[in-house]
Amino acid sequence: MESFCEEETLALWGSRSSTKDAFEAIVKRHMKDAYFIALGLVGNHDDALELSQEAFFRAFKNIKQLSSKGKFFPWFYQILRNLCFSHLRKRRVRRADSLEELDGDTIQANVSDVFDPEMVAERNESKDRVWKAIARLDDKHREVIVLRHFQNLSYEEISKILFCNRGTVTSRLYYARKRLKEILDREKGGRQ
Amino acid sequence: MTCQDHKDLMMAYLDDELDQQQKRAFEEHLASCAECARQLDEFRRLKQLTDSVSFIEPEDRIWQQYWDNVYNRVERGLGWILFSMAAILLAIYGGFKLIETIVTDPDVGALLKVALLVLIGGLAILFVSLLRERLYFWGKDRYKDVRR
Numbered sequence: 369m370e371s372f373c374e375e376e377t378l379a380l381w382g383s384r385s386s387t388k389d390a391f392e393a394i395v396k397r398h399m400k401d402a403y404f405i406a407l408g409l410v411g412n413h414d415d416a417l418e419l420s421q422e423a424f425f426r427a428f429k430n431i432k433q434l435s436s437k438g439k440f441f442p443w444f445y446q447i448l449r450n451l452c453f454s455h456l457r458k459r460r461v462r463r464a465d466s467l468e469e470l471d472g473d474t475i476q477a478n479v480s481d482v483f484d485p486e487m488v489a490e491r492n493e494s495k496d497r498v499w500k501a502i503a504r505l506d507d508k509h510r511e512v513i514v515l516r517h518f519q520n521l522s523y524e525e526i527s528k529i530l531f532c533n534r535g536t537v538t539s540r541l542y543y544a545r546k547r548l549k550e551i552l553d554r555e556k557g558g559r560q
Numbered sequence: 561m562t563c564q565d566h567k568d569l570m571m572a573y574l575d576d577e578l579d580q581q582q583k584r585a586f587e588e589h590l591a592s593c594a595e596c597a598r599q600l601d602e603f604r605r606l607k608q609l610t611d612s613v614s615f616i617e618p619e620d621r622i623w624q625q626y627w628d629n630v631y632n633r634v635e636r637g638l639g640w641i642l643f644s645m646a647a648i649l650l651a652i653y654g655g656f657k658l659i660e661t662i663v664t665d666p667d668v669g670a671l672l673k674v675a676l677l678v679l680i681g682g683l684a685i686l687f688v689s690l691l692r693e694r695l696y697f698w699g700k701d702r703y704k705d706v707r708r
Contacts, residue, residue: 391634392627399626407615417622425633489614498613516575517610523577541571549606 391431394440395424401441401519402448408514409452411483411503419455423448445529453507501551509544516541566596574603 402423407416427444434443459482483503485496502513515521515529526537569586572578578586590597662668662676 388631392631395627395630399623403618403626404615413618417618421626421630421633424630425637428630428634429637487615489616494609495613498609502610502613513610517607517613518615523572523575535568538568538571541575542567545571545603545606545610548610549602552606552609 391428398441398444399424402444404518405445405514406448406452407487408502408518409449409507409510410455411487413484413487415455415482419451420448423451426451439528442529442531446531449511456507497552497555498548501548501555504551505544505547508540509547512537512540512544513548563593563596566593567599570596570600570603574600574607 399420402420403416406420406423407413410416410419423444426447427440430447434440483499485491485499488495488499502510505513511530512526515526521529523534523537527534530537566586566589569578569582573583573586590600659676659680663673
């Protein structure tokens with residue numbers, strides 16, 4: 369995969385004849401990354417498509433906020449993740465309203481129900497279990513798992529798009545994997 | 561270095577993100593720490609499992625229509641801005657004309673005219689007050705640049 373953080377995206381901006389052409393080039397360059405990241409964060413095709421397209425629309429509206437020295441994707445990623453997290457929060461609130469007496473864990477489990485197992489390629493039992501467990505992670509833990517495992521980003525790239533240092537990426541990955549392992553072990557224990 | 565420090569290194573070791581020197585130091589620690597070696601083994605199995613999950617690629621038509629869908633949003637957004645601006649201008653113009661008609665109409669009673677003017681005056685004061693408050697707090701708000 370080409371780096372998310374290359375400067376050339378903004379070079380496209382100046383090289384095209386119109387703003388529309390320039391933005392079209394940017395969207396076409398990043399649409400797959402945006403869609404698959406959103407898919408990892410929200411778990412189903414329709415929401416991922418809708419949220420990633422909405423993120424591009426908002427990026428276009430606010431493109432002037434991106435300084436000339438800024439790089440498009442890290443900036444765009446903040447819009448995308450905020451949209452996805454806010455979508456998940458609303459979903460949790462809706463679930464909590466309809467299932468008033470449930471505790472946090474149960475609500476999280478119910479939210480993970482909308483993580484569509486059909487999105488996983490070459491499905492089998494163990495992949496379904498992992499996908500379900502990823503769905504049950506906290507948003508920030510799921511985010512690093514998605515960026516590292518599904519987008520194959522290096523620690524350097526993850527730290528750039530999350531605007532944090534490498535150490536934070538390492539420790540977040542450690543706790544995300546630890547939690548993932550706990551969920552898988554618990555589920556395995558429950559099935560035995 | 562404690563085992564906790566090595567746990568941070570463990571992730572980077574697992575993901576092949578360490579330089580040669582760090583890698584050697586971590587492997588030396590592994591040789592002497594059964595607990596870290598066991599944990600690394602578990603994380604390695606988990607990584608293999610997680611790496612095996614990949615997403616289904618959507619049909620080509622999704623990518624072919626992707627830009628059109630984004631552009632439609634941009635176009636509609638612009639449409640709504642123009643529509644809202646025109647609607648506000650027309651409402652202000654219509655309101656002004658209506659007030660002018662009522663105020664200059666000799667058949668309308670003086671009480672109604674005064675009440676109307678007082679109503680407009682009240683609205684104007686409310687508007688100016690709100691606007692001033694917004695501008696005042698916007699200038700002083702230390703958190704205005706914080707992303708919500």
